[in-house]
Amino acid sequence: MQLSMWTYPWDVQDLGLEMVERDLFERAGLNMISLATSYHAGRFLQPRSPRRKAYFPEDGTIYFKPTTARWADLVIQPKVADVITEGGDVLAELIQRREAGGLQVSCWTVCLHNTRLGMLYPQAVTRNAFGDPNYYNLCPSHPDARAYVRALAADITHTYKPDRIELESPSFMGFAHEYHHEKDGVGLTPEDDFLLSLCFCPSCLARAAGAGIEGEAARELVKQWIAEACERAVPVRRFPEFPASGLDTFLPWPQLHAYLLWRFEPVTSLVAELREVADPETRVLIIDLKDGWLGGCDLAALGKVCDGAILCAYDMQAGDVAGLMAAGRTALGAEKFLGAGYRLFYPEMAGPEILAAKVKPALAPDVDGINFYNYGLVPAARLDWVRAARAV
Numbered sequence: 001m002q003l004s005m006w007t008y009p010w011d012v013q014d015l016g017l018e019m020v021e022r023d024l025f026e027r028a029g030l031n032m033i034s035l036a037t038s039y040h041a042g043r044f045l046q047p048r049s050p051r052r053k054a055y056f057p058e059d060g061t062i063y064f065k066p067t068t069a070r071w072a073d074l075v076i077q078p079k080v081a082d083v084i085t086e087g088g089d090v091l092a093e094l095i096q097r098r099e100a101g102g103l104q105v106s107c108w109t110v111c112l113h114n115t116r117l118g119m120l121y122p123q124a125v126t127r128n129a130f131g132d133p134n135y136y137n138l139c140p141s142h143p144d145a146r147a148y149v150r151a152l153a154a155d156i157t158h159t160y161k162p163d164r165i166e167l168e169s170p171s172f173m174g175f176a177h178e179y180h181h182e183k184d185g186v187g188l189t190p191e192d193d194f195l196l197s198l199c200f201c202p203s204c205l206a207r208a209a210g211a212g213i214e215g216e217a218a219r220e221l222v223k224q225w226i227a228e229a230c231e232r233a234v235p236v237r238r239f240p241e242f243p244a245s246g247l248d249t250f251l252p253w254p255q256l257h258a259y260l261l262w263r264f265e266p267v268t269s270l271v272a273e274l275r276e277v278a279d280p281e282t283r284v285l286i287i288d289l290k291d292g293w294l295g296g297c298d299l300a301a302l303g304k305v306c307d308g309a310i311l312c313a314y315d316m317q318a319g320d321v322a323g324l325m326a327a328g329r330t331a332l333g334a335e336k337f338l339g340a341g342y343r344l345f346y347p348e349m350a351g352p353e354i355l356a357a358k359v360k361p362a363l364a365p366d367v368d369g370i371n372f373y374n375y376g377l378v379p380a381a382r383l384d385w386v387r388a389a390r391a392v
Contacts, residue, residue, distance in 0.1 A: 002164075002339070002369035003390070004032035006108055008039070009063045009090040010083050011376030014049040017093060021103060023380070029387040032104040034166060034371055035091055037156055038062045038078075040113050040136075047379050058082060060116030062152070064091045064107075070155045076121050076138075076148040095160050104163045107156050108287075111149045112138040113169040115179075121145075126172060126199035129223035134199075137173040140266040140296070141203040149270065150277050157279035164283035166310060166371075167274060171267045171295040172199055187235040191242045191249075194294060195222050195229075198263075208262050218259035243291055267296040272305035283307040285337055290316075290324055299331040308337025310371055313358065315348060322361035329366050339369035344378045344385070352385040359389040 005024055012020050012035075024030045041059035046052055061081035071077060084090065094105045118125045118135035124142040126134045138145035149170065157165055175196035176182065188196070200219040208215040225238065239249050250257040275284045286302050286309040293299075299309060311328045313321045321340065328338050340362035342355070349355045362370050372386055 001367075002032050002104065002106075003030040004034045004104075004106055004369065005030055005372045005375045005386075006034045006036070007375040008036050008044075008057070009081070010055065010057070010087075011046075011049070012090045012094075013083060013087045014046070014051045014376075017090075017097065020375070021097065023383055024375070025103060027380075027387065028372075028383040029390055030103070030372075032106055032163065032369075033094060034106040034108045035063070035094060036110075037064050037091060037107040037165075038109045038111070038114075038152055040110055041115060044377060046376055048376060058116075060114040060118075064156060064160065065089050067155050067159055070151050074147050074151055075144040076117055076124065078148075078152070079116070091160055091162075095162065098163075105160075106164045106166055107160070107162045108166045108168065109152060109156065110168045111152065111170040112140060112145060113173060113177075114138055117148070124203075125201070126197075126204075127201040128175070128196050129198065129200050129219045129226060131200075134173065134175070134197075136177060136179055137169075139199055139201050139203055140171060140270045141199070141201065141207045143203070146270055146273065150273055153274040153284070154277040157282040161279055162282055164285055164307075165278060166285050166287050167271065167306075168287045169295075170270055170274070170286070171292070171297050172197060172263065173295060186230055186232075188229070189235050189237050191237070191239045192226070192229045192235075194243065195226055197294070198222055198260075204263075204266070207266060208259060211262055211265065213258050213262045214255055215259050217255040218253075221253060221256050243294060246293070263296045264293075264298040264301060268298060268301045268305060271302055275306045283337060285310055285339070287312065287341065289314075299328065303332035303336050308332055308339070308368070310339035310341050310369070312341035312343075313362070314341070314343050316358065318357040318361060321358055322364075325361055325364065325367055334366075337368045338366065339371060340367060341371045341373065343373045344382050345373075349382070349385070352388050355382075355385045356389040363390070 044055045046055050058081050062078045098105050115136040124138050124145045126137045126139045175193045205215040242249050247260050278284050284306045288309050289312050
């Protein structure tokens with residue numbers, strides 16, 4: 001079983017490679033590190049860093065040394081994070097340690113969630129029914145965005161040859177995504193958020209038209225519903241059973257329903273392209289959520305074009321985790337990698353016994369791996385919880 005922890009390069013730089021390896025291997029009992037190789041902005045409390053307790057990483061940068069020739073003809077260009085330019089290539093060091101018998105290495109790669117690039121290349125971002133840009137989300141239908149992510153996957157895997165690459169956000173994103181000082185005085189319902197997240201950019205409309213889908217009619221209906229939601233004095237559920245009711249909610253509106261079904265295509269085909277361009281020896285995995293379909297992720301379809309998935313069991317009870325793993329195995333099939341992802345945050349994980357109970361379903365024989373989030377964001381004592389959870 002592959003047992004890994006999501007880790008930021010600056011954690012390795014702040015604490016030292018030897019300490020990180022000891023913590024993950026000896027203390028937590030893991031055999032792999034999942035290092036961020038492309039990431040977004042945030043503000044992170046760093047409880048263990050001897051250098052800082054609050055860190056604001058650069059937005060939308062990469063944490064490896066790119067091969068110039070792979071990017072020469074692309075419109076969207078990456079930026080190497082200053083911590084790598086100034087502090088050294090952490091990924092290369094980990095790969096060297098792996099070759100000497102150290103931890104296996106996975107590259108945790110954020111694909112389309114990139115506000116820095118969205119601001120620089122607004123033509124490539126998703127746009128709602130009113131045409132408003134979502135700068136934090138490059139669109140999986142846009143050729144330049146797809147080319148950017150293909151170059152990421154190819155460069156990382158062929159240059160560094162990690163054991164696997166974990167793809168985060170190769171998809172459409174929700175409207176509410178903790179963007180800087182988000183404001184919503186209306187009180188959006190779950191269906192309102194979903195409708196505002198639907199992309200009707202020119203690339204999506206053209207790609208859908210090529211598949212025989214009339215996206216403009218769907219756009220007009222969604223635009224009408226959003227306008228009506230904005231006019232209500234207080235929120236009213238248009239579809240009270242959503243999202244549990246799934247896309248069947250929209251069956252009475254055939255053109256919208258057809259567009260929503262088509263929406264899986266750009267995500268699935270993009271992931272297929274990433275598997276095609278990646279080094280054959282590197283396993284290509286999707287990081288997905290229980291309701292990943294909201295972002296255009298069809299797990300069964302994705303399982304056919306990549307090597308498997310890590311399903312995040314965030315905010316779930318132990319019984320729900322068992323169901324998530326069973327559904328994931330059914331969707332992916334018996335031969336594909338199936339992993340579970342756990343967040344070590346308090347109060348979600350209020351003690352070692354809670355973590356152990358939630359991890360237990362993922363220790364089943366048909367589950368291939370577990371990832372824990374996140375090395376630098378939690379107190380060192382929770383590493384002991386991880387080792388204890390594996391012994392249950």
